[in-house]
Amino acid sequence: MNYTVPTTACSPSAIATPVLYGAEILSLSASWVQNFTLYVPAVFNYNHGDQSVQNVDFCNVTVTYTHPGYDDRITVETWLPYNWNKRLQSTGGGGWQAGRWVLSEFFMGGAIGEGYATTTTDAGLGNAVQPTAWALKSPGNANLEDLRNLGYRSLNDQAIIAEDLIQSFYGIPPAYSYWSGCSQGGRQGLMLAQRYPHAYNGIAASAPAQSWPELASSLYYPLLALAWAGEPSPLTCELEFLTDEVVKKCDPLDGIVDGIISDIDKCAFDPFSVVNKTFSCSTTGKSMRLSRAAAIAAEAAWSGPRTTRGDFLWYGLNLGADITGFGVASGQNSTDNPDEWFNYFVLRNQSFNILNSSHEEYDWLFHLAVQEYTDVIAANDPDLTEFKEAGGKLLTYHGMADPTIPTKSTEAYYRAVRQVIPDVQNFYRYFQSPGLGHCSGGRGGQPTTLFDALRAWVENGTAPDSLPVKVNATGGVEQDRILCPYPAKTVSQSGNGTFRCVH
Numbered sequence: 001m002n003y004t005v006p007t008t009a010c011s012p013s014a015i016a017t018p019v020l021y022g023a024e025i026l027s028l029s030a031s032w033v034q035n036f037t038l039y040v041p042a043v044f045n046y047n048h049g050d051q052s053v054q055n056v057d058f059c060n061v062t063v064t065y066t067h068p069g070y071d072d073r074i075t076v077e078t079w080l081p082y083n084w085n086k087r088l089q090s091t092g093g094g095g096w097q098a099g100r101w102v103l104s105e106f107f108m109g110g111a112i113g114e115g116y117a118t119t120t121t122d123a124g125l126g127n128a129v130q131p132t133a134w135a136l137k138s139p140g141n142a143n144l145e146d147l148r149n150l151g152y153r154s155l156n157d158q159a160i161i162a163e164d165l166i167q168s169f170y171g172i173p174p175a176y177s178y179w180s181g182c183s184q185g186g187r188q189g190l191m192l193a194q195r196y197p198h199a200y201n202g203i204a205a206s207a208p209a210q211s212w213p214e215l216a217s218s219l220y221y222p223l224l225a226l227a228w229a230g231e232p233s234p235l236t237c238e239l240e241f242l243t244d245e246v247v248k249k250c251d252p253l254d255g256i257v258d259g260i261i262s263d264i265d266k267c268a269f270d271p272f273s274v275v276n277k278t279f280s281c282s283t284t285g286k287s288m289r290l291s292r293a294a295a296i297a298a299e300a301a302w303s304g305p306r307t308t309r310g311d312f313l314w315y316g317l318n319l320g321a322d323i324t325g326f327g328v329a330s331g332q333n334s335t336d337n338p339d340e341w342f343n344y345f346v347l348r349n350q351s352f353n354i355l356n357s358s359h360e361e362y363d364w365l366f367h368l369a370v371q372e373y374t375d376v377i378a379a380n381d382p383d384l385t386e387f388k389e390a391g392g393k394l395l396t397y398h399g400m401a402d403p404t405i406p407t408k409s410t411e412a413y414y415r416a417v418r419q420v421i422p423d424v425q426n427f428y429r430y431f432q433s434p435g436l437g438h439c440s441g442g443r444g445g446q447p448t449t450l451f452d453a454l455r456a457w458v459e460n461g462t463a464p465d466s467l468p469v470k471v472n473a474t475g476g477v478e479q480d481r482i483l484c485p486y487p488a489k490t491v492s493q494s495g496n497g498t499f500r501c502v503h
Helices: 104-113 144-170 184-195 212-218 221-228 236-254 292-303 342-346 359-377 385-389 407-420 450-460
Strands: 024-040 051-066 074-081 087-091 117-121 136-138 176-182 202-206 278-280 287-289 393-399 428-433 467-472 478-483 489-492 499-502
Touching (some): 024 104, 074 144, 087 104, 104 117, 117 144, 144 184, 176 184, 202 450, 407 428
Parallel strands (some): 087 117, 087 176
Antiparallel strands (some): 051 074
């Protein structure tokens, strides 16, 4: 049964100012938004499905505050629906944005469409898409306070402010509180489970960038490998062709030819084996031979960064992921990949360009980045004991064709948690989705029922043993499949179109 409020409740004078320890509230505004209508597609509504929001009334409450002495200014925006389901759904960000970003309207619109109170924070970064606007306080001085706000501090603030506003507006606290996010939002969700284990009953943290320093440092490795080899950037169509060759070889390994690599563990491919092979470039329409540069970029993307001695630094992308971002269009000389991590944060020198570094310099900078920023922004602590003991539930999905965040990093984190808490399946389940891109997209299935499964687990104790997905198989034919909680695998039952989980 939904909970309603009088229309007079939505005004600054009627809503109590939130109490936030260690902060000073600078302003609070409140106004009704009436007949809010929005179509929310699943591709912009991670952890959820398509939703048509029709004529929803909600109170938009915006709170701005600062941590005295830190010279920050953080804004939390909270939508309180007139018809409330007595639950909070906090939403996260993407890339370098904590929230209040281009997809927030979809995330929050979908939430209020289902009756949730919902909230987002900008972590004091305003509407800056990239960190160039705030990364340095002055030449040589990184803005660590804003980075800490992005990393963790604003997340607990957001939860406290939202719950205070709900208590004031409705007169009761939320019966359940949830977090929903992907990528940066996934990292935020894991950070909440680690640092603030009592903030939320349930957390959906998909495709999480939990090891941010390693991830940010690894993005340049394929481009550096080309520079070290003295090779120009390959064409995007070359990398597209290489990916097609990988799929052609590894797609059948799971017993189903559908244009999707499902059994990554069995997939092996040497990109140098097809150097000089002739193919038709999709962008020029002309025949060409695959270059050695394309093989170098692909091998580096798949292996992940290695030291000069060949030692592991971080995970690479799965074979079959889209690696065309490491190539250039026909007629271009090099990729447009500005260095925002090493120059602004690691060396704090705007003129530094990582792409001019030697392999030895890269090794040192990689380790320096991890040493300096793990405590600030990484969310890779595997000890989730307090979150488990608080009764929290955590669900994660990750596309196995993710071109941005290696699936293996999420897999490794889950295994690390299992080392600390052997019965991890009782509160945390992780689903790998073959063929799925970053949060959405690709041929693989996007788990649009993940949040519903999380709520059922939190409120009814029903743990999800599988998740339904729809995949776009060869020929554009949509098929029903299931995803299984890692380490279980999805297998076809005698080719009859049904699937089951095998442990």
